[in-house]
Amino acid sequence: MTERSKQDNMRLGTVIFGSLMHGVQVKLDPGRSVEEIAVGRYVAIKGEKKRFFGMITDVSLEAVDPRAMVMPPDISDPFIAKVVSGTTTYGKISVLPMLTISGDAATMLEGPQPAKTVPAHFSEVQLASQRDVELVFGPEDRQRFYIGTPLDMETKVCINMEELVKRSNGVFGKSGTGKTFLTRLLLVGMLQKSGAVSLIFDMHNEYGWEGKSEKGHRVKGLKQLFPGKVAVFCLDEAYARRRNVNVDHMVKIGYDEIEPEDIALLRQTFNFTDASIQAIYGLARRFGDKKWFESTLSLGEEESKKVQKEMEIHDSTWRNLRRSLMNLQRFPFLMSHAPDDAVKNMLGYLERGINVVLEFGSYDDISAYILVANLLSRRIYTQYREKVDVSDAKGNKEPVPMVITIEEAHKFLNPEVASQTIFGKIAREMRKYNVTMLVIDQRPSGIDEEVMSQLGTKITCLLDNERDVDAVLTGVAGKSELKSVLSRLESKQQALIFGHALPMPVVVKVREYGTPESYKELGPLAGDTKAKTDKLDDLWG
Amino acid sequence: MDLGQKIAEVVETTNAEFLAQCYELDGTPALGSMVRAKGKDCEIYGIVCASATHSVEPGRRIMARGQGAQSETDVFKANPQLAKLLCSDFRALVVGHGRGRSMYQYLPPSPASIYAFVYTCKSEEVRDFTKSLNFLSLLIDTRLPVATDEVIAAFLRLASQTQQEPLDFLVKAGKDLAWLLSNDIRRLDSILKRLRQ
Numbered sequence: 001m002t003e004r005s006k007q008d009n010m011r012l013g014t015v016i017f018g019s020l021m022h023g024v025q026v027k028l029d030p031g032r033s034v035e036e037i038a039v040g041r042y043v044a045i046k047g048e049k050k051r052f053f054g055m056i057t058d059v060s061l062e063a064v065d066p067r068a069m070v071m072p073p074d075i076s077d078p079f080i081a082k083v084v085s086g087t088t089t090y091g092k093i094s095v096l097p098m099l100t101i102s103g104d105a106a107t108m109l110e111g112p113q114p115a116k117t118v119p120a121h122f123s124e125v126q127l128a129s130q131r132d133v134e135l136v137f138g139p140e141d142r143q144r145f146y147i148g149t150p151l152d153m154e155t156k157v158c159i160n161m162e163e164l165v166k167r168s169n170g171v172f173g174k175s176g177t178g179k180t181f182l183t184r185l186l187l188v189g190m191l192q193k194s195g196a197v198s199l200i201f202d203m204h205n206e207y208g209w210e211g212k213s214e215k216g217h218r219v220k221g222l223k224q225l226f227p228g229k230v231a232v233f234c235l236d237e238a239y240a241r242r243r244n245v246n247v248d249h250m251v252k253i254g255y256d257e258i259e260p261e262d263i264a265l266l267r268q269t270f271n272f273t274d275a276s277i278q279a280i281y282g283l284a285r286r287f288g289d290k291k292w293f294e295s296t297l298s299l300g301e302e303e304s305k306k307v308q309k310e311m312e313i314h315d316s317t318w319r320n321l322r323r324s325l326m327n328l329q330r331f332p333f334l335m336s337h338a339p340d341d342a343v344k345n346m347l348g349y350l351e352r353g354i355n356v357v358l359e360f361g362s363y364d365d366i367s368a369y370i371l372v373a374n375l376l377s378r379r380i381y382t383q384y385r386e387k388v389d390v391s392d393a394k395g396n397k398e399p400v401p402m403v404i405t406i407e408e409a410h411k412f413l414n415p416e417v418a419s420q421t422i423f424g425k426i427a428r429e430m431r432k433y434n435v436t437m438l439v440i441d442q443r444p445s446g447i448d449e450e451v452m453s454q455l456g457t458k459i460t461c462l463l464d465n466e467r468d469v470d471a472v473l474t475g476v477a478g479k480s481e482l483k484s485v486l487s488r489l490e491s492k493q494q495a496l497i498f499g500h501a502l503p504m505p506v507v508v509k510v511r512e513y514g515t516p517e518s519y520k521e522l523g524p525l526a527g528d529t530k531a532k533t534d535k536l537d538d539l540w541g
Numbered sequence: 542m543d544l545g546q547k548i549a550e551v552v553e554t555t556n557a558e559f560l561a562q563c564y565e566l567d568g569t570p571a572l573g574s575m576v577r578a579k580g581k582d583c584e585i586y587g588i589v590c591a592s593a594t595h596s597v598e599p600g601r602r603i604m605a606r607g608q609g610a611q612s613e614t615d616v617f618k619a620n621p622q623l624a625k626l627l628c629s630d631f632r633a634l635v636v637g638h639g640r641g642r643s644m645y646q647y648l649p650p651s652p653a654s655i656y657a658f659v660y661t662c663k664s665e666e667v668r669d670f671t672k673s674l675n676f677l678s679l680l681i682d683t684r685l686p687v688a689t690d691e692v693i694a695a696f697l698r699l700a701s702q703t704q705q706e707p708l709d710f711l712v713k714a715g716k717d718l719a720w721l722l723s724n725d726i727r728r729l730d731s732i733l734k735r736l737r738q
Contacts, residue, residue, distance in 0.1 A: 030716065064719075064723040064724075065723055065724050065725075065726055067726055068726045071726060071727070073726060073729065073730045073733070074730060074734070077733075077734075077737075079708070079711065079712065079715070079733070079736070079737065080715075080730070080733045080734070082712050082715075083712055083715030083716055083718075083719055083733055084719060084729075086716070087716045087719035087720055087723075088719050088723065088726060088729065
């Protein structure tokens with residue numbers, strides 16, 4: 001194909017009107033069918049002085065004369081159909097211009113700039129070429145991780161992982177849309193290219209050792225891919241033995257480690273009222289921060305009544321509180337005093353740059369997850385913060401940045417508890433203390449608005465609940481346009497990514513994870529010596 | 542199609558059209574065909590939009606003469622004076638002009654010269670002239686003795702036969718008409734239906 005015919009092939013139409021706020025409207029050329037256009041695709045617009053990059057956000061059918069729609073021409077005649085297509089009736093697409101490239105110094109130095117104007121009338125609009133996309137997202141390199149390809153293109157879309165981990169990020173999408181696979185990829189990317197360590201609270205045992213795809217295939221976890229860079233902690237010894245998981249540490253938590261805040265967080269799960277929460281804090285004051293949990297549970301009937309009376313706790317509140325605490329006591333990983341300090345162990349790994357995955361085994365109960373994730377994170381965060389303060393004071397090197405990954409984020413970050421949990425604090429304080437979060441959730445509307453607004457990069461698979469879509473897109477330029485893109489994502493392997501780590505929003509077909517080829521591409525041995533690759537081949541069989 | 546044949550002479554002329562009297566009785570060119578006549582410093586192109594055969598004297602009616610004749614030719618054989626008493630003429634709507642090798646699809650600065658010879662256009666000339674169809678707007682907006690849409694359709698049908706890709710030409714012309722008639726879909730539809738060969 002000649003250069004000229006290639007260009008003709010890419011041409012879509014011309015800009016006819018529009019605004020920066022709502023995007024420009026492009027009339028499709030007569031030869032272009034609306035059926036070959038998809039929302040989310042990239043286009044390049046040749047303005048008079050600049051080139052613009054934008055995303056298709058809507059497609060519509062138009063007629064020059066409304067009467068043509070009521071009394072359509074006789075299109076059963078192919079000749080007439082050919083004539084009226086693109087003239088009397090035509091296709092129109094909405095394009096949201098997002099970046100500009102001009103020959104000025106700023107572009108030369110910093111790459112594409114955010115679009116602050118729109119292309120002139122009748123500017124030519126083309127499908128973005130592979131080169132355009134490379135120019136915008138940059139090549140895969142030491143910082144940039146290949147996450148997927150744009151729709152209908154082969155070019156790699158790369159995320160700058162160093163930029164990504166500087167802020168808290170979110171992965172959203174309704175159940176079964178590929179959040180877990182996407183998160184695995186992101187974790188691999190962070191492990192390889194961000195320079196940060198991850199602490200992953202792995203509720204469903206999907207990231208650490210081995211997971212399962214929806215079809216039931218086994219999928220390798222981080223530890224299997226990067227044995228030297230990942231440590232697996234587990235709460236459930238029996239589970240680890242049963243599944244033959246290569247666990248580095250078993251985690252036990254002492255009652256003395258449980259603070260009233262940890263229980264207060266379980267407010268929704270246990271149906272606690274304000275009075276229950278007050279009672280918990282009262283008990284902590286009465287028995288002491290370290291002993292309150294155990295003491296409350298060991299109260300005999302007489303003592304129990306006495307305490308209840310003295311503290312003026314309503315009978316039903318007291319019964320609910322005790323029942324809830326007993327429910328927690330059932331978990332075998334909780335004991336009156338833990339033999340070793342799980343937090344210290346975890347910190348030891350994290351400081352050495354080794355990523356930590358905490359598998360919950362068969363305790364995938366939400367109360368266990370909330371309790372443990374909050375409890376450990378709080379203590380780790382406190383120690384991290386102290387280290388940062390010390391290193392600031394002494395001018396030493398700061399500790400390695402850390403990313404805490406939590407699932408079911410709305411349980412920790414809903415408006416009622418976000419202000420109390422450590423996660424709410426991390427999300428708000430951001431990277432001041434070198435700790436950020438990766439939140440994974442299927443109901444982003446349940447997450448506190450303030451927290452959502454602080455998320456740097458949002459990666460979202462299909463969402464079809466109006467409130468969830470609104471929550472994810474709050475504060476984003478071109479929100480209503482992106483909304484139509486988001487709600488039309490395919491239910492598998494497609495995601496809309498936007499925010500801090502990318503120059504512009506992008507819909508990607510997420511790269512493969514779970515096949516031997518994908519492991520080869522992702523694994524630490526990619527591009528390494530042949531001997532090592534052969535060894536890996538043996539491993540995969 | 543007749544190739545560049547001298548067929549008539551301009552007997553009435555304005556900027557927008559000219560009337561040409563044919564040298565031969567019934568020798569008018571086809572409706573919608575292109576003709577050329579000399580103007581001041583240029584060749585003027587017109588599209589035949591109406592033809593007529595009538596008595597030379599305006600007040601004199603033509604009488605039927607063939608009651609006893611076997612064929613129409615016999616009427617002329619029996620009345621040789623008829624060729625001198627009757628004449629054929631046609632009106633051509635001016636659609637553009639040419640100067641040297643350049644063609645301009647708009648009205649010339651001055652009308653065709655009176656008594657200028659009128660020629661049928663050769664296929665190459667039609668092809669050259671119809672590289673641009675800007676003159677269609679002239680046709681669309683003109684009131685003619687014959688239905689304008691018929692003239693447009695006849696012209697495009699004939700012009701398409703001079704093209705290497707007749708259908709592509711018709712589609713291109715159809716699209717130009719669609720723009721011009723964007724507020725009159727029914728008229729567009731009726732012209733397009735007349736374009737089918």
